[in-house]
Amino acid sequence: MTDTTVDDALETGEIQVSDDIRIAYERRGSGPDIVLVNNFFMDRKSWRSYTAKLATRARITSYDLRGQGDSSPHPGEPVWEDHISDLKALFDGLGLEKAIVVGTSFSTLICRDFAVAHPDRVQGLILAGPAMSPHGPQRLRRITKSWLKTLETSGLGVLYEQLYPLVSGDRAVEEAGPIGFMGRKQNFLGIHTVDSLRAGLAVSVKAPLDPQIMTKVAAPTLLFVGGDDFSLSTDAVREMVGLFPDAVTVTVPDGGHLAFLEEPEWFQREVESFIERVAGTGD
Template identity: 50%
Template sequence: MIDLTADDGTIETGRVEVSPGVELHYERRGGGPDLVLVNDFLMESSSWRPFTSRLQNECRLLSYDQRGQGESSRADAVWADHVADLATLLDALGVREAFLLGTSSAALLCRDFALAHPKRTRGLILAGPALSPFGGRRHRRIVTSWIRTLDGQGLPALFDQLYPLVSGDYGAEVAGTTGFLGRKQAFLALHTPETIRAGMAASLMADHDPVLLAGVRCPVLVVAGDDDFILGVAAAERLAELIPRGRAVIFPRTGHLPFVEQPHRFQEEVAAFVAEVVKGGRDGD
């Protein structure tokens, strides 16, 4: 069942039941090719709004809270649930095929959706992907250390650990103390220890085997900062090489979240990628 409501006349919001007793909250805005904004475990659907205002003039944007996030149902999930939920959400909204934009660990979800539903995936944009061309051991250890911090010291301490990692040096200096404190306040207002822990635990279930990338047949744009603590420049370029139709764009003076630190250029790159793929049609699939 879809329950549509109006939000200031420009955003369509609603809830979709994706399995018995589990509903996902979504919002949709703009017009053009469908582009799904896929959260990692540190975001929710509304988090995209400040960084996608131009994109809604080029694409019909769909963002949603995964089960356990934001305004969606509180429900336990394994990794496969998130992939299945996205397919069910698109079915309910009448979206036959779409571009997917995923950040950090959500890049893995986008990859897995493209593998499971190749005919429904027009293209992928992987922004600061937590996806190594060499394997996932390091990433799993990083996430495990975050869970230990969360369990032992709480959500404020976890943010203190995360912030200097995901922010590039330049971005952290520009934001200053005011930016740090503002983002911390927003982070603590959005999340609970339970929701963050559940999201991190689910991400540990994802398969990081680089061999899987060869099975992604749609065009893929990898956007990475040259100061990304997870994925360096050489690794980002190698990651794109492992994808048959992949290419990488490196943002200078940028950390793990290029859409946050360089939103204008990021939206330009995404809009150009979508337009290029649409113009090229389905050749090569």
């Protein structure tokens, strides 16, 4: 592990996972440990705008998945389980005995599987816009394969145009307007390559989607969902809460698949409340 202090508030470094894989991370704040796990459409720096207040109450660690951002690219065919072992290597390398783990969209599956494999390391789970279904894998598999096909046949720009009206709620799309659409498109094109997204989508297709896996999560779980999530109905959320042994849900009215991006203040308040519940950090 190599650490570089960028300023008083930000620590960056790398964890050597194997001979050919290094995981880039950054840490901010102090207090109870929170580990943020990226989905395949963001990098570790993307969290800064949405967790600034949270960093005044907790120590936040974010990292780039292998094949993403400043971490090493995939040396071969992507393997789903590699992301679980990389997260454990991050915990071990940083001396994290236990933490609250936060995921969004497809990374909620990484968080879920890590919590099942290493229940003693997870104090709580926060799943924002979980890419899960209480019924089975078919719908999510087809959606992911269509995105992968778009990427391979039409490129990053067209994929963004396909993703944007799906992952953003109707209200958010209207409020952002054409300027917001173009600004986010430039950001999307700036942090991704065809290769990095191809690897992420290809491994997403391999993610386990058996609903019964949710029943094996022992950690307290918060589902932070949008009322206008294209992939998750109100009925599905209710059934998912019933599958997790200890879960509660917070629904953002009119929020999209990534409601935490649309309502960052609300998201941070809910995370703080969750920390107080599972870690006993109330004032």
